[in-house]
Amino acid sequence: VQLVESGGGLVQPGKSLKLSCSASGFTFSSYGMHWIRQAPGKGLDWVAYISSSSGTVYADAVKGRFTISRDNAKNTLYLQLNSLKSEDTAIYYCARSLTTRPPYYYVMDAWGQGASVTVSS
């Protein structure tokens, strides 16, 4: 199992960014996927989940600003980040759900190396 994030960078407040997560080593279309973030020196903060059938769930802090999506043909997960704020500065990890069975689809059994997003003017 390999997950590789890309698309991070420095962005001004109010601007947008799109993260990608390329998956390999497993049947991507069969698994739910997550984005989780970690602010510098801080703990983990779940951001969003997309099921294998593309149903989505968001944390309140990002609802209406971030959009999670997937392209099963490309084995790729995405996170569109809009209206960015300084408090969105973090490393963003994509992660795979342990299983499709509730509530275990909120357990993450494989993580990428992370993409750094810095929101600053």
Added chain:
Amino acid sequence: DIQMTQSPASLSASLGETVTIECRASEDIYNGLAWYQQKPGKSPQLLIYNANSLHTGVPSRFSGSGSGTQYSLKINSLQSEDVASYFCQQYYNYPNTFGAGTKLELK
């Protein structure tokens, strides 16, 4: 949201020692608890889910226990490769939430 309180925030232990990290939920999470290990500069890795189920490939010196609002992670016979931060996560209720972490160092 369910608050997860981990203790201690940091811990120093010797090789071969047994270490216990605690996690308290603000309400009953019915064993919907996972533990993750994050080594310095690396991404988190799943250790335990369902409070006491060891994830595939995780050494048996790691174990989880607890119920209701109180849970713990125990590491038997501490190894140098166990130096890491450890996070608990409740997934019983939306939104899933993590503890602030416990940083484990060697004495």
